[in-house]
Amino acid sequence: MFLEIKQLSKSFQNDLIVDRLSLSLDQYRTLSILGKSGCGKTTLLKLIAGLETADQGSIRVNGEDMTGKTPAERKIVYLYQEDLLFPHLTVRGNIGFGLKLQKIPASDIKEQVDLMIQRLELQGQGDKMPHQLSGGQRQRVSFGRAIITNPRLLLLDEPFGSLDVGTRQRMQELFKELTALYGITSLFVTHDLKEAILMGDDIGLMKKGSLQVYLDKQDFLLDPLTGVRSEIEFWESLLKPNY
Amino acid sequence: MNKLKYLALLVLGLGILFPFTYLVLLSFSGEWFFPEVLPGYFGLKNWKEILNSESGMGLSFISSLGISLLVATLGTGTGFIWSKSIAYHSQKETWLVLAYFPYMLSPVVLAACLNFFFLKSGLSGTWQGVVLGQYLVAFPYSVIFFQAFWNHRTRQFEQLVLTLGGSSRQAFVQVILPLAKGMILVCFFQTFLISWFEYGLTALVGVGKVQTLTVKVFLYIKEANFYYGAIACCFLVWPPVLLLYLNKRFVYNRLV
Numbered sequence: 001m002f003l004e005i006k007q008l009s010k011s012f013q014n015d016l017i018v019d020r021l022s023l024s025l026d027q028y029r030t031l032s033i034l035g036k037s038g039c040g041k042t043t044l045l046k047l048i049a050g051l052e053t054a055d056q057g058s059i060r061v062n063g064e065d066m067t068g069k070t071p072a073e074r075k076i077v078y079l080y081q082e083d084l085l086f087p088h089l090t091v092r093g094n095i096g097f098g099l100k101l102q103k104i105p106a107s108d109i110k111e112q113v114d115l116m117i118q119r120l121e122l123q124g125q126g127d128k129m130p131h132q133l134s135g136g137q138r139q140r141v142s143f144g145r146a147i148i149t150n151p152r153l154l155l156l157d158e159p160f161g162s163l164d165v166g167t168r169q170r171m172q173e174l175f176k177e178l179t180a181l182y183g184i185t186s187l188f189v190t191h192d193l194k195e196a197i198l199m200g201d202d203i204g205l206m207k208k209g210s211l212q213v214y215l216d217k218q219d220f221l222l223d224p225l226t227g228v229r230s231e232i233e234f235w236e237s238l239l240k241p242n243y
Numbered sequence: 244m245n246k247l248k249y250l251a252l253l254v255l256g257l258g259i260l261f262p263f264t265y266l267v268l269l270s271f272s273g274e275w276f277f278p279e280v281l282p283g284y285f286g287l288k289n290w291k292e293i294l295n296s297e298s299g300m301g302l303s304f305i306s307s308l309g310i311s312l313l314v315a316t317l318g319t320g321t322g323f324i325w326s327k328s329i330a331y332h333s334q335k336e337t338w339l340v341l342a343y344f345p346y347m348l349s350p351v352v353l354a355a356c357l358n359f360f361f362l363k364s365g366l367s368g369t370w371q372g373v374v375l376g377q378y379l380v381a382f383p384y385s386v387i388f389f390q391a392f393w394n395h396r397t398r399q400f401e402q403l404v405l406t407l408g409g410s411s412r413q414a415f416v417q418v419i420l421p422l423a424k425g426m427i428l429v430c431f432f433q434t435f436l437i438s439w440f441e442y443g444l445t446a447l448v449g450v451g452k453v454q455t456l457t458v459k460v461f462l463y464i465k466e467a468n469f470y471y472g473a474i475a476c477c478f479l480v481w482p483p484v485l486l487l488y489l490n491k492r493f494v495y496n497r498l499v
Contacts, residue, residue: 050406051406080399086422097407
């Protein structure tokens with residue numbers, strides 16, 4: 001398994017946020033994690049990224065133990081719900097930021113950034129500042145900035161939460177295209193049922209710090225705890241005639 | 244209604260400008276005794292006298308400028324770094340109450356309380372002592388000022404840089420400093436003003452040996468030499484006015 005988490009726990013002031021959580025994920029796959037606010041999704045991602053320290057348990061990526069490694073050493077990029085574009089840098093500067101940190105030659109950075117701008121469908125926007133972009137464009141830049149660094153694992157914390165329905169749908173498609181193209185392994189956290197089903201190759205449900213990963217999507221759809229059944233019943237009730 | 248508004252604004256504008264203009268006029272005046280409406284003399288005599296004599300006005304100006312630049316640089320720099328540690332500390336509120344302490348006491352009372360230590364350490368009557376005394380006021384101001392900067396979003400930016408493969412130093416230099424640039428300039432300006440206009444603490448720690456412009460102004464006023472006092476005030480007031488203009492023109496307008 002590419003990603004293996006075993007018995008991971010984390011408490012904040014006696015509140016158990018992540019409770020002996022275990023999961024495994026193959027390379028180049030996306031695991032979507034569905035969960036309500038406060039269920040521990042964000043804490044789980046921060047533990048994997050090395051932004052929080054686990055009380056117990058282990059995280060292994062490609063067989064390598066992540067314990068004690070700094071976020072930079074892990075090569076795991078964490079994407080927030082907000083795009084967090086650096087306001088003092090252009091689109092080009094933002095996308096190439098991670099490469100610049102790695103001290104890659106400027107000519108190589110330019111080449112890679114130009115290609116990424118094309119793939120993000122942001123031609124002609126490269127020299128704009130973040131405040132000149134729409135919400136969807138900003139989120140695309142944010143994606144590009146993460147993917148261009150070729151992370152071992154990409155962690156997405158409700159990345160489309162602030163987008164309108166149309167933009168959200170386009171971003172979901174773009175995300176799938178790019179992760180397939182760059183061979184990205186990712187954890188996609190969302191509280192949106194439809195998005196969780198659409199985005200994940202595998203799917204899990206997080207509740208009170210515990211995660212249940214389903215065998216397949218059918219298994220997920222049949223579990224009454226996921227809310228799929230009640231959602232289907234709701235839409236069916238609307239379609240039924242009143243007599 | 245519009246005329247009334249215009250008139251009110253005009254009166255307000257004149258009210259603000261009057262003290263500055265009056266200072267300049269007074270510095271060129273002489274033999275102005277009550278109940279005369281206009282001065283008996285108006286010319287360059289006072290300025291020539293003060294610039295040609297050994298009044299030490301030039302030295303006071305340079306002392307004030309040097310001390311204020313040093314206090315502003317040290318206060319802003321160290322305050323920025325420490326404010327981060329305090330903002331993310333579990334006992335943040337306690338540290339902030341301590342930061343307000345010099346202002347609850349007032350700087351001159353603080354200096355009186357610490358005077359013994361200044362005397363014992365040999366800093367009393369030296370410019371280093373004055374810088375240290377003023378720094379004790381400017382530093383907590385800077386710490387309080389930057390609390391607004393170290394928010395949840397700034398922390399997210401730092402964490403993002405770390406996960407993108409950067410070090411804490413790279414996050415600080417390449418993201419945090421550019422983000423804070425405007426606030427740093429404003430804080431530098433404010434701490435410069437705190438130091439520039441400081442009198443009580445400077446007089447107490449400097450014991451008359453460190454003659455900044457504020458000390459000079461009060462000296463002339465005590466001597467009832469209003470014309471020289473006005474010249475000293477011109478030196479004191481106009482540089483900050485210029486800084487205020489530059490601050491508004493190049494910094495504040497970019498922040499809002």
